[in-house]
Amino acid sequence: MSALAVRLGTIRRRLIRRDALVVVVLAALAAVLFGVGLVFGAKVVPLPDVLRALSGQTVPGVSFAVVELRLPRMLGALLAGAAFGLGGMLFQTLLRNVLASPDVIGIGAGSSAAAVAAIGFAGASGIAVSGAAIAGGLGSALLIWALAARRGMSGLRFVLVGIAIAAALQAVIAYVLTRADVKAAHEAAVWMAGSLSRSLWDQLALVAPALAVLVGLGLVAARRLPLLRLGDDTATMLGVRPQASRLTMILCAVLLIAVATSLTGPIAFVAFLAGPISLRLVRRDGALPVTAALVGATTVLAADAIGQHLFPVALPVGVVTGAVGAPFLLWLLMRGRTRA
Amino acid sequence: MTDGGTTDRDGASQAAGASAHRLQAVDLTVGYDGAPVIDGLSLDLPTGGVTMIVGGNGCGKSTLLRTLARLLRPRGGTVLLDGEPIARLPTKEVARIVDLLPQSPVAPDGITVADLVDRGRTPHRSWLGGRARRDDEVVADALEVTGMAELADRPIDELSGGQRQRAWVAMALAQEPDVLLLDEPTTYLDLAHQVELLHLLVRLSRERGTQVVVVMHELNLATRYADHLVAMRDGRIVADGTPNDVVTVELLREVFDLEAVVMPDPVAGTPLIVPVDVHRSA
Numbered sequence: 093m094s095a096l097a098v099r100l101g102t103i104r105r106r107l108i109r110r111d112a113l114v115v116v117v118l119a120a121l122a123a124v125l126f127g128v129g130l131v132f133g134a135k136v137v138p139l140p141d142v143l144r145a146l147s148g149q150t151v152p153g154v155s156f157a158v159v160e161l162r163l164p165r166m167l168g169a170l171l172a173g174a175a176f177g178l179g180g181m182l183f184q185t186l187l188r189n190v191l192a193s194p195d196v197i198g199i200g201a202g203s204s205a206a207a208v209a210a211i212g213f214a215g216a217s218g219i220a221v222s223g224a225a226i227a228g229g230l231g232s233a234l235l236i237w238a239l240a241a242r243r244g245m246s247g248l249r250f251v252l253v254g255i256a257i258a259a260a261l262q263a264v265i266a267y268v269l270t271r272a273d274v275k276a277a278h279e280a281a282v283w284m285a286g287s288l289s290r291s292l293w294d295q296l297a298l299v300a301p302a303l304a305v306l307v308g309l310g311l312v313a314a315r316r317l318p319l320l321r322l323g324d325d326t327a328t329m330l331g332v333r334p335q336a337s338r339l340t341m342i343l344c345a346v347l348l349i350a351v352a353t354s355l356t357g358p359i360a361f362v363a364f365l366a367g368p369i370s371l372r373l374v375r376r377d378g379a380l381p382v383t384a385a386l387v388g389a390t391t392v393l394a395a396d397a398i399g400q401h402l403f404p405v406a407l408p409v410g411v412v413t414g415a416v417g418a419p420f421l422l423w424l425l426m427r428g429r430t431r432a
Numbered sequence: 433m434t435d436g437g438t439t440d441r442d443g444a445s446q447a448a449g450a451s452a453h454r455l456q457a458v459d460l461t462v463g464y465d466g467a468p469v470i471d472g473l474s475l476d477l478p479t480g481g482v483t484m485i486v487g488g489n490g491c492g493k494s495t496l497l498r499t500l501a502r503l504l505r506p507r508g509g510t511v512l513l514d515g516e517p518i519a520r521l522p523t524k525e526v527a528r529i530v531d532l533l534p535q536s537p538v539a540p541d542g543i544t545v546a547d548l549v550d551r552g553r554t555p556h557r558s559w560l561g562g563r564a565r566r567d568d569e570v571v572a573d574a575l576e577v578t579g580m581a582e583l584a585d586r587p588i589d590e591l592s593g594g595q596r597q598r599a600w601v602a603m604a605l606a607q608e609p610d611v612l613l614l615d616e617p618t619t620y621l622d623l624a625h626q627v628e629l630l631h632l633l634v635r636l637s638r639e640r641g642t643q644v645v646v647v648m649h650e651l652n653l654a655t656r657y658a659d660h661l662v663a664m665r666d667g668r669i670v671a672d673g674t675p676n677d678v679v680t681v682e683l684l685r686e687v688f689d690l691e692a693v694v695m696p697d698p699v700a701g702t703p704l705i706v707p708v709d710v711h712r713s714a
Contacts, residue, residue: 094573096572096576096584097568097571097572097573100546100584319551321540322539322540322548326534329527329531329607330552330554330607331525331555
């Protein structure tokens with residue numbers, strides 16, 4: 093082996109170890125926050141009791157709160173957060189623009205408009221609202237695609253078309269909220285805030301397996317991402333089919349966002365922030381997808397812990413992420429760095 | 433006319449390393465919208481040596497190169513790789529044989545030279561991305577050959593235009609293609625770096641047997657370094673042969689609308705093209 097080859101190997105292994113450490117730390121953080129969510133609540137349950145309840149034993153006064161309320165809430169936070177993080181990062185990277193995040197370009201707004209309309213006009217609840225949210229997200233994604241994808245994909249055109257669509261959908265949401273009766277309008281407004289309170293077993297039974305599979309598929313499809321970042325020509329010359337790979341990834345991303353939104357409502361800024369944060373945390377872009385998923389999960393779990401326990405009144409998770417995310421967006425814009 | 437006393441380069445000789453592959457265009461018609469850029473073109477590329485494709489702006493030379501590399505789908509006709517339609521071969525199998533360095537490739541922000549060059553190994557890896565022990569050796573070799581070893585850890589976006597181009601060439605070398613296509617690789621380089629790059633390509637062809645095909649703007653560099661010259665105009669091939677056979681006053685008129693004198697290059701003996709200034713000379 094030449095000296096240079098040895099040096100290259102050493103540097104590469106050092107970077108891999110460094111990024112692996114980031115991933116492990118994020119996973120540990122998510123696990124701790126998950127545990128915090130099980131232990132704390134209206135009443136503090138000691139960890140041994142939590143573990144006993146989880147293992148299936150009936151602990152009086154504990155089992156219901158932990159197994160029926162807190163566990164599904166934490167699972168929902170974990171899966172939806174990972175879905176938002178991974179989905180957002182995929183959008184931003186494939187469209188080469190930080191602003192091309194699904195919550196900026198109207199995918200989330202599509203889900204919200206459909207869900208709010210279902211609640212406000214049809215009095216829908218539960219699975220029906222989730223179904224409407226998924227359909228709405230897919231619908232707005234298709235519409236944006238049809239309007240923006242002419243001769244390849246320009247990130248900026250997607251952003252502009254998406255912002256226009258999002259504005260139109262906001263008008264739909266405002267219309268529904270003003271026309272629906274007060275009770276339904278309130279319910280719709282709560283849904284819009286982004287909250288984990290609907291993350292219960294009857295909802296999760298369908299959504300959790302779907303999200304788990306989609307996150308897995310998204311991570312596998314995203315293996316092509318480092319090559320696609322070199323541009324379509326170079327990717328093709330390296331044996332990748334750019335169109336097919338990109339379509340698979342975008343499809344995964346749209347489904348991730350739509351299904352996660354159907355569970356929690358739009359949790360502001362998680363999809364938007366996970367990518368840029370991950371880009372600053374890891375050095376190799378091969379580690380980006382898993383990092384973005386973990387950053388998303390950690391953010392939602394942390395925001396829920398803050399919203400539930402640090403304020404006199406419990407705040408929905410979307411309020412916390414919005415309060416933190418907006419300044420971060422301003423900071424990103426002021427630094428003038430909008431490429432992903 | 434050129435002087436006959438020069439030694440002809442024997443470009444077709446196969447050195448150890450790459451194996452010979454036959455790349456052919458058969459009755460190609462390529463175009464975006466409207467009138468085709470290339471119309472009914474057939475070309476049999478030599479299986480060794482350095483081939484340069486020359487022609488005026490918009491003559492279709494880059495389009496031809498991109499079609500040969502399967503980046504453009506022809507409207508009519510086929511590109512054959514070893515007799516098989518290239519579009520029907522598995523894309524990864526083609527990637528181990530043919531590589532094209534595009535005119536202005538883009539590198540993502542922050543990626544280092546070593547990381548970029550390492551990605552050239554992709555076609556040789558399994559789907560799971562398992563690295564071969566040889567990979568670091570091949571990457572190191574590509575960096576050394578292109579003079580990029582010192583800059584291996586630097587981010588691409590901090591490099592000069594010439595260094596950046598060498599990084600991309602290093603990536604192409606790491607891919608170890610048997611057929612290497614380059615689209616105007618000297619565009620952003622000063623003369624010294626142009627010559628250096630062309631020397632490198634000639635070496636690659638002689639020492640490793642890589643079949644090199646270059647779309648070139650610089651006519652005198654093309655005649656100097658090509659074993660085989662292809663001249664195009666309006667999407668057709670006008671001439672095809674060794675520079676000594678092909679480059680004539682008539683051809684320059686036909687291909688470039690250029691009035692020029694052709695004389696032997698005082699250094700290499702290859703055809704040297706000196707444009708005539710009609711306003712000054714008789």
